[in-house]
Amino acid sequence: MITCPICNKNFQLLSFRHLLCKHNMIASEFRKLYPTYIYASEEYKKSMSQKKIEFGNNQDQKKKEEYYQNPKKCFTCGKPLTYERKKQGLFTCGTHAKSTHHTKETKDKISNSLKNSKIFKERNLEGKYSVISYHTCNICNNSFITRECDGLRKTCGKLECLKKQVEIDGINIRNYKNHQHFKITKDQKDIYLESSFEIKLAKNLDDNQIKWIQPQPLSYIDLFKQRHLYYADFYLPEYNIYIDPKNSYLLNKSIKKLIRVSKQNNIKLLIISNEKLLNWENIKEKINIQKNIIIIK
Numbered sequence: 001m002i003t004c005p006i007c008n009k010n011f012q013l014l015s016f017r018h019l020l021c022k023h024n025m026i027a028s029e030f031r032k033l034y035p036t037y038i039y040a041s042e043e044y045k046k047s048m049s050q051k052k053i054e055f056g057n058n059q060d061q062k063k064k065e066e067y068y069q070n071p072k073k074c075f076t077c078g079k080p081l082t083y084e085r086k087k088q089g090l091f092t093c094g095t096h097a098k099s100t101h102h103t104k105e106t107k108d109k110i111s112n113s114l115k116n117s118k119i120f121k122e123r124n125l126e127g128k129y130s131v132i133s134y135h136t137c138n139i140c141n142n143s144f145i146t147r148e149c150d151g152l153r154k155t156c157g158k159l160e161c162l163k164k165q166v167e168i169d170g171i172n173i174r175n176y177k178n179h180q181h182f183k184i185t186k187d188q189k190d191i192y193l194e195s196s197f198e199i200k201l202a203k204n205l206d207d208n209q210i211k212w213i214q215p216q217p218l219s220y221i222d223l224f225k226q227r228h229l230y231y232a233d234f235y236l237p238e239y240n241i242y243i244d245p246k247n248s249y250l251l252n253k254s255i256k257k258l259i260r261v262s263k264q265n266n267i268k269l270l271i272i273s274n275e276k277l278l279n280w281e282n283i284k285e286k287i288n289i290q291k292n293i294i295i296i297k
Helices: 016-023 027-033 042-069 081-085 106-115 120-122 158-168 196-207 248-265 281-287
Strands: 131-137 143-149 182-186 189-193 218-221 228-229 234-236 241-245 269-272 293-296
Touching: 016 027, 027 106, 042 081, 131 196, 196 218, 196 234, 218 248, 248 269, 248 293, 269 281
Parallel strands: 241 269, 269 293
Antiparallel strands: 131 143, 182 189, 218 228, 234 241
16 A cells, blocks of 8 residues: 555555545646655556456457467468467468477587588687678778678668669679589570579470570568568560579578569569479469469479
8 A cells, every 4th residue: 555645545556636636736746746756556566467467368369269260371281370370470380391400419519510610710700799891882982881791792782782783793693602503504694503493494494495584683672671682593584474493491481572572573473392393384384373473382
């Protein structure tokens, strides 16, 4: 219980209505007279916090029951998503990604092999800190900072600078430093492909005499209003469609990005996640579908 300092009455909560009706005083005047006064007792605070928790749990339970009446389905297998995964904003049920649970022995082996590697010795990182470096934009000459993993950046990140740099460097400006890549020659130009999926599809398109190119990058804005560039693997000019072969793991990882790219640029994007379906016959069947993003599994 607390006591009113003016009339000495006991309350669980000293309301502003009491001050106005009994003492003809508004809240600001009372605060000036008693700046350190506590308006609510500990019992009242505990009871209100308990009521808030119960109210929140009841509301969450109601939302959960409503959700299970018409649940969202897994993007990969079509099974209903749990309420917890839907609440996290996930599109899959989580049973398809190939993940391994390492034991303590395997974790120690991995950490020791990484510590003895050249990359770890060259970086010389300690704890959470990483090496940063200062650069000058090749286009606008403004300075910008990069972390060690982004050391190959040539521009400050503005859309105008990125477009001009793409025109200067050509299409194949991807960072292949840490990725396996395959070089092929097409129309007297060197083209780099990053995976076996891309090589298989490129050969099949060439065998069927289908014209394809590596397109210019497409810009898109993410959830945090940051601008990025998306590099599609193939573009068929005669059919005005972009093709991006990805395995199921990479598809689940980047599906949100692909949806944003297709909607913001108003393009037709075909994703192929099954290696057996990387051929022109399956692509030809899906070309006329009126959707921004089409997935072949």
